[in-house]
Amino acid sequence: MTAFGFTLHANDGAARRGQVMTAHGSFETPAFMPVGTAATVKAMTPEWVAETGAECILGNTYHLMLRPTAERIHALGGLHTFMNWPGPILTDSGGFQVMSLTDLRKLTENGVRFRSHIDGSYHDLTPERSMDIQRMLDADITMVLDECTKFPCEKDEAAASMALSMRWAQRCRDAFDARPGCGLFGIVQGSIYEDLRHESVQALTDIGFDGYAVGGLAVGEGHEMMLKVLDFTMPSLPQDKPRYLMGVGKPDDLVAAVARGIDMFDCVLPTRSGRTNQAFTRRGTVNMRNTRHKDDARPLDADCACYTCQTYSRAYVHHLVMAKEILGMMLLTRHNLHYYQELMSDMRSAIESGTFAAFQKAFAAEYTDGDIALT
Numbered sequence: 001m002t003a004f005g006f007t008l009h010a011n012d013g014a015a016r017r018g019q020v021m022t023a024h025g026s027f028e029t030p031a032f033m034p035v036g037t038a039a040t041v042k043a044m045t046p047e048w049v050a051e052t053g054a055e056c057i058l059g060n061t062y063h064l065m066l067r068p069t070a071e072r073i074h075a076l077g078g079l080h081t082f083m084n085w086p087g088p089i090l091t092d093s094g095g096f097q098v099m100s101l102t103d104l105r106k107l108t109e110n111g112v113r114f115r116s117h118i119d120g121s122y123h124d125l126t127p128e129r130s131m132d133i134q135r136m137l138d139a140d141i142t143m144v145l146d147e148c149t150k151f152p153c154e155k156d157e158a159a160a161s162m163a164l165s166m167r168w169a170q171r172c173r174d175a176f177d178a179r180p181g182c183g184l185f186g187i188v189q190g191s192i193y194e195d196l197r198h199e200s201v202q203a204l205t206d207i208g209f210d211g212y213a214v215g216g217l218a219v220g221e222g223h224e225m226m227l228k229v230l231d232f233t234m235p236s237l238p239q240d241k242p243r244y245l246m247g248v249g250k251p252d253d254l255v256a257a258v259a260r261g262i263d264m265f266d267c268v269l270p271t272r273s274g275r276t277n278q279a280f281t282r283r284g285t286v287n288m289r290n291t292r293h294k295d296d297a298r299p300l301d302a303d304c305a306c307y308t309c310q311t312y313s314r315a316y317v318h319h320l321v322m323a324k325e326i327l328g329m330m331l332l333t334r335h336n337l338h339y340y341q342e343l344m345s346d347m348r349s350a351i352e353s354g355t356f357a358a359f360q361k362a363f364a365a366e367y368t369d370g371d372i373a374l375t
Contacts, residue, residue, distance in 0.1 A: 004183040014261040017351040022140035023181025027055035029263040039083040043333040053341035062094035070136040078138030090141035127171035144172040158191035166203040183210030213244040274333030284368035293318035306338035
């Protein structure tokens with residue numbers, strides 16, 4: 001079987017063009033992974049997801065351990081078979097979701113005890129249990145269990161949280177069931193504090209992982225602070241391993257993070273926006289509830305080759321949105337995921353040709369983060 005690995009094909013400044021190899025195939029980087037929280041990318045079939053150009057998707061340990069349970073998915077052949085996705089799957093550890101249950105959890109050195117948001121039942125999630133759940137899911141990329149440090153927080157609190165995550169990272173490494181083509185990623189924590197981020201990177205690289213994620217961002221610190229943290233964190237990460245920025249983000253976030261050396265992203269934004277009437281285009285976002293679309297025979301984006309833009313008008317999508325038809329959510333989600341994959345493909349091409357700085361400048365000149373009227 002294929003060994004898990006990462007090949008770096010090209011650099012353009014700090015931007016990187018590479019490929020990740022897994023047990024269920026490879027994916028090109030920079031990569032955006034659609035979020036399939038509960039073994040489904042919302043409003044999409046697996047075939048439609050693949051048609052957008054996505055090669056790797058994300059599943060969620062917290063949600064799947066509660067329903068339908070990792071044991072049931074394992075008995076049915078693993079997550080790839082269960083959801084009919086033959087390509088690579090990354091599963092996050094469940095830590096972020098558990099940590100968001102502020103009033104329903106108890107954190108200790110051993111792990112976290114929490115109550116299910118579904119039925120109120122109690123569950124224990126430890127580093128060892130998280131590794132076992134992700135093994136049963138048959139994840140190609142497993143994430144360590146960590147505590148996602150809240151923002152804002154004082155430095156002493158951030159330091160204690162980071163240190164706990166590093167101890168958990170070692171336990172995850174020890175408990176991880178190494179399988180051909182499957183990798184384990186560590187997660188850098190430390191909030192917005194430079195010395196804590198460096199300490200976290202050192203601890204993780206001393207343990208040794210197959211890839212390194214930057215966690216604890218996109219939690220309220222804002223775009224500029226996020227980039228500042230990346231600026232002082234990225235240079236210390238290993239060059240020969242994939243780098244993953246968790247839970248990010250908007251198109252301008254992706255471009256700026258790729259410029260700083262990030263290889264992998266995930267975010268619910270393109271699918272959630274599709275379900276809340278927003279389309280992403282090369283010129284910015286479009287609110288499809290706006291009445292200016294009701295008589296417009298043009299597609300969402302005349303330069304887009306996705307199924308939605310090639311088949312339906314803005315007037316029709318606007319009608320579906322206003323009538324609250326499910327098809328409207330499906331068409332917008334399909335378009336948004338296609339846009340994100342096209343953006344990643346364009347960045348890969350720019351890095352390969354050594355023109356990433358020009359691409360970044362052109363993107364900034366064209367893209368507007370706000371509702372716009374396409375002309």
